[in-house]
Structure formats: structure tokens, C-alpha cells
Amino acid sequence: MSDQDSISARISADCPPDTQRMLTAAWAHDVEGVKKLLDAPGKASCQDPQTGETPLHAAIRACGPPSEDDTPEDLEAARKTVYELLLWGAIWNDVDNHNETPGCVAQRLARPELYSLCVEAGVRAEMLFGLMDGYEELGSDADEEDEEMANGADVEEDGEEAPQLVSVEGNGQNGTTGDEEAAEEEPTFQPPSVDDADVKSEAYLRSKLTYSDGKLVDEAGNGVMMAWETEIMRQSVDALLPDKQPGKRILNVGFGMGIIDTMFAETKPAVHHIIEAHPEVLEHVSGPDSKFGASWEASGPEQGAFKIHQGKWQDVCIELLEGGQVYDAIYFDTFGENYSQLRKFFTDFIPGLLDSEGRFGFFNGLGADRQICYDVYTKVSEMHLADAGLDVDWKDVDVDMKELAEAGKGEWEGVKRRYWTLDTYRLPICTFLG
Ligand SMILES: C[S@@+](CC[C@H](N)C(=O)[O-])C[C@H]1O[C@@H](n2cnc3c(N)ncnc32)[C@H](O)[C@@H]1O
Structure with a gap:
């Protein structure tokens, strides 16, 4: 020992x-x-x-x-x-x-x-x-410091500081003075401090974003999307559209850097819908250098077949359901939302939006800064997917950690928080049970 x-x-x-x-x-x-x-x-x-x-x-x-x-x-x-x-x-x-x-x-x-x-x-x-509705923030979403994950399940690897001795605060009740109480108090452990990366969806959607080489970062320096995830996006597309047959109906939630949408577009879909809520991402998408601007929308096989739906998926998906839209492949990868939102997507929208033979995937960054949290969330999401009538196959994808090993260095340079620490990404491929 x-x-x-x-x-x-x-x-x-x-x-x-x-x-x-x-x-x-x-x-x-x-x-x-x-x-x-x-x-x-x-x-x-x-x-x-x-x-x-x-x-x-x-x-x-x-x-x-x-x-x-x-x-x-x-x-x-x-x-x-x-x-x-x-x-x-x-x-x-x-x-x-x-x-x-x-x-x-x-x-x-x-x-x-x-x-x-x-x-x-x-x-x-x-x-x-x-x-009780108390989930942590999603792994890819820069925040996992919720109290429910309890005391630093998501502490940054490099955020370790010497713990301090602190006293439980007395309130002077029970007929004692604060001083008397303080004398009886026992010191309590103060966990290593964490970098407060508490991203809230509403604040994120209002924040300024920066697209730079290989990353999209919010104004607090959180990595919204990073190029190192490209291989995960590639394998997700391969899993959702195994034969790469043209003419599929595809929905992607969260444009980010457009990595997965570029791959989806290459498969020549019949329908390609993208949902995006951030005004600056939408501005970027409609810009002159974008592959997904007005001319892309106009190039669809019929009107509305290729479309960026502007707004939050929580609202847009209701309209898609009401319009009777059904997809062969759905991918979900947002930012700044907690697990309850992903679960809501599983249960409220997948059953109505996914074709009975279709496939659904999501960016599985839940608890990805600590193996045990990742393992716990694999099981939790598996149970909630089953609640929604879905079976999940997990495919292990090796992550090359060479440039991801140290916070603030390599890929993480200029990014506030190292939200990924694991050698293996567990890629979900969901289909309807039975
Ligand atoms: C991690 S990025 C997606 C990256 C994408 N998979 C790619 O390959 O580049 C997340 C995206 O989801 C968007 N987003 C966050 N919350 C959203 C919401 N409620 N509705 C729609 N889009 C949202 C963000 O603005 C961001 O563009």
C-alpha cells in the first residue's frame, strides 16, 4: 500500500x-x-x-x-x-x-x-x-458541478486545492452565544475547490460566442464544440446511417460547428432538418462562408426539405410533431442543458419523431470527466431510454488522449474546463424495443 x-x-x-x-x-x-x-x-x-x-x-x-x-x-x-x-x-x-x-x-x-x-x-x-427533478448538467455542456452529483463529482482534474478546515456556522440558537457554539463546533472537510463552470441554458443562449480554429467557445471560455470530437461525430453518422443510403430523413439538434451536419449532408438525404437556438450560431450559419445558408435550403428536393429551424428544440419539436414529421435518423447534441432535458427529448419527442425502423443517437458526454460518473450515467440513461421504449447498443470508441490529457494545454488551450477525461467514448445507438 x-x-x-x-x-x-x-x-x-x-x-x-x-x-x-x-x-x-x-x-x-x-x-x-x-x-x-x-x-x-x-x-x-x-x-x-x-x-x-x-x-x-x-x-x-x-x-x-x-x-x-x-x-x-x-x-x-x-x-x-x-x-x-x-x-x-x-x-x-x-x-x-x-x-x-x-x-x-x-x-x-x-x-x-x-x-x-x-x-x-x-x-x-x-x-x-x-x-425529484434534480439532475446535473450534461457532460458535454461544460457544467457538472451540480450539488446533486454531490461535492465535486465533476471537479476539474487540475482544480485541486489544499482543502481547508472550516467550521460549521453556528446561529446562536438553543440559548448559546455564537462564541460558545463555536467552541463546540467540529471542523468539517472542505472538498477541493472547483472552477465554477455552471452554464445555464438561458444565459448560454444570450452569451457571446467565438468561432476560432477548431473550437466554438462561449464568453465564459467554455468549449461549446471542439474539433477533437470530429471522430465521434463520424462514428455517430456511421452508426445512425450504416449503409449511407441516400434519401434518408435526418434531424440534427444543435448545429455548433456544423461538423455532423456536413457529414449528414454528404449522405444526400431527402430531408435534412437542423434545430439551432443560439442567435450567433444562426448568424454564422447564414453567413457567406456557410454551407448551410439560403442556397443550401433552396437546394433540397422539395421546399422545406433542407431547413434550419430557428429556436429551441423544446419549441420546434412540438411544431415538427404537429406537422407529422418523421425521421430515419435523429442526433441530439446541445449545450448548457441538464440531463432532465435530454431525458425529456427521449420520452416526449423520440417516440413521435423517429420512424419505427429509425435510429437515434446523442452526444454521450454525461459525467465524462470521471469514469464512475460516466458509468453511472450510462446506466441511468439506459433505463430512461427503456422507459421511452428504446433499446440502446453502446459502441466503444477509442479517444486519442494525447492532446487532451492536460487542462489548459493541447486541445484545451483557451478552454476553461476539460470536460472530457476518458480513453473510451461510449457511443449510443438507439432503436425501438421489440
Ligand atoms: C455541442 S454543439 C453541437 C455540435 C454539433 N454536433 C457539431 O457537430 O458541430 C451544441 C449546439 O446546440 C445549440 N443549442 C443549445 N441549446 C439549444 C436548444 N435548447 N435548442 C436548440 N439548440 C440548442 C448550441 O447553440 C450549439 O450550437
Whole structure:
């Protein structure tokens, strides 16, 4: 076990005794001891104030990497401890001072069984948040710092700062003065700070955009679309139109840099509709250098066959439905919207707009700055797609990370936030069930 993963490094001298007891019992995989200590709400997710270690981190970290000393009994005790903690409300995605969730530790230590328990807990939590309408922002949408993804599931890799000791704010109630209360307060862990990239759809749609070589960036410096995604767009087109037959009816939501629309146009569709809401993107599309201006619209096989629908898809799709439009291929890739909007598109529009033999795809950047969040969102979206009557096949696409490895460098130069950190893109190909 590396020094940074040792018990002495993880349970600090300042750790309050209750928390220390819980962390030690979790570290020892003392299931009975853990159960006894779980006597009040919040106990399962207590944190060392300096290291941010939670009982889940401790139970997983204590396993270390696989070794020949491992026994089935040890592993079973670890599994039971993690299971028990999750049962008692341990938070699956609290980060520690190294910006790792318990699942990140399990992945780093090559403990797939424990990793799976964390993923399953994440799926349960996110499905519940879904019922309560509390999703994070989409992965490609520059913001994943919603509280619901809880405390830095989307922390920038480079945004790590030394955690500070902070005190819980007292309000002087219960007959104590603020000072007395302060004296009794315990320090709490402050997770590594995150760069606040909270993009909201309305603000984004009003913001100034810059098209530059290989990227489209909003006024806060968020990457709206980047050229490194071209291969993903290429493979998405290949998946949606496998035979590249001409004469297909295509809908693309979100023009961005027009990368996917250029590829769609090359397949010589019968209908090619694009929905775009941002005024500056629309200005760019109608500009003299655009391939999708008035002459493109006029070049369609019939009037309205090639068309940029100006406005938000939430409004335009209602008109398309009312007009009885049906498509063979639909692609969805917007910016600044949260997962609830993608889910709305699945459930409210795909059933009416997609031909019964058609294919639907979307940019799958959900939680893409952290493997466990990506894995959780793969499952969550799969369940919601099934709710909408859709089956999904995931195709793994290698992402060349050479120029994407470091925030602020390579492809990320001039871009506020590294929204993609993974070697493999999971490309969704959705068709109707049955
Ligand atoms: C990531 S880009 C799309 C990139 C595109 N796939 C490509 O290949 O270049 C997202 C686009 O969706 C647009 N958008 C964001 N919210 C939208 C909404 N509610 N309705 C329509 N378009 C929207 C943005 O203005 C932006 O042009």
C-alpha cells in the first residue's frame, strides 16, 4: 500500500473521536462494529476534516491493490462493509482531498467488485434525483458541478486545492452565544475547490460566442464544440446511417460547428432538418462562408426539405410533431442543458419523431470527466431510454488522449474546463424495443 493510502495518512490527528471510530471500524472491515456505530443519520458519510476520508473510502482503500495475501474472507468482509455503509446512506460520490470518490479509489486499486457497488449506489441515487427533478448538467455542456452529483463529482482534474478546515456556522440558537457554539463546533472537510463552470441554458443562449480554429467557445471560455470530437461525430453518422443510403430523413439538434451536419449532408438525404437556438450560431450559419445558408435550403428536393429551424428544440419539436414529421435518423447534441432535458427529448419527442425502423443517437458526454460518473450515467440513461421504449447498443470508441490529457494545454488551450477525461467514448445507438 502506498504511503498516501496508509491509515495514518488518511485518519488525521485532528479527526473527531466519533469519526475516527467509524473510519477505523470501516478500515478494519469490522461489519458488526460499523453497524453499532451507525446509530444516527449522517454517520455513514462522516468525513475526516483534513483528508476527507469517509467510511466508504476507508473500507475500499484498506483493501489496497490485489495481492497474493488476499483471502476470500477479507474480500467478503470488505464487500459487506461497503454494502452496509451504502445501506445506511453513505454518499457514493463524496470526494476526498485527492479529489477521489470511493469509486475512484476502487478503480485505482483495481477492485472491480467494490467499484460496481459504488456504481450501483450512484445509479440508485441518480434515479431518485431524477424522480425529484434534480439532475446535473450534461457532460458535454461544460457544467457538472451540480450539488446533486454531490461535492465535486465533476471537479476539474487540475482544480485541486489544499482543502481547508472550516467550521460549521453556528446561529446562536438553543440559548448559546455564537462564541460558545463555536467552541463546540467540529471542523468539517472542505472538498477541493472547483472552477465554477455552471452554464445555464438561458444565459448560454444570450452569451457571446467565438468561432476560432477548431473550437466554438462561449464568453465564459467554455468549449461549446471542439474539433477533437470530429471522430465521434463520424462514428455517430456511421452508426445512425450504416449503409449511407441516400434519401434518408435526418434531424440534427444543435448545429455548433456544423461538423455532423456536413457529414449528414454528404449522405444526400431527402430531408435534412437542423434545430439551432443560439442567435450567433444562426448568424454564422447564414453567413457567406456557410454551407448551410439560403442556397443550401433552396437546394433540397422539395421546399422545406433542407431547413434550419430557428429556436429551441423544446419549441420546434412540438411544431415538427404537429406537422407529422418523421425521421430515419435523429442526433441530439446541445449545450448548457441538464440531463432532465435530454431525458425529456427521449420520452416526449423520440417516440413521435423517429420512424419505427429509425435510429437515434446523442452526444454521450454525461459525467465524462470521471469514469464512475460516466458509468453511472450510462446506466441511468439506459433505463430512461427503456422507459421511452428504446433499446440502446453502446459502441466503444477509442479517444486519442494525447492532446487532451492536460487542462489548459493541447486541445484545451483557451478552454476553461476539460470536460472530457476518458480513453473510451461510449457511443449510443438507439432503436425501438421489440
Ligand atoms: C455541442 S454543439 C453541437 C455540435 C454539433 N454536433 C457539431 O457537430 O458541430 C451544441 C449546439 O446546440 C445549440 N443549442 C443549445 N441549446 C439549444 C436548444 N435548447 N435548442 C436548440 N439548440 C440548442 C448550441 O447553440 C450549439 O450550437
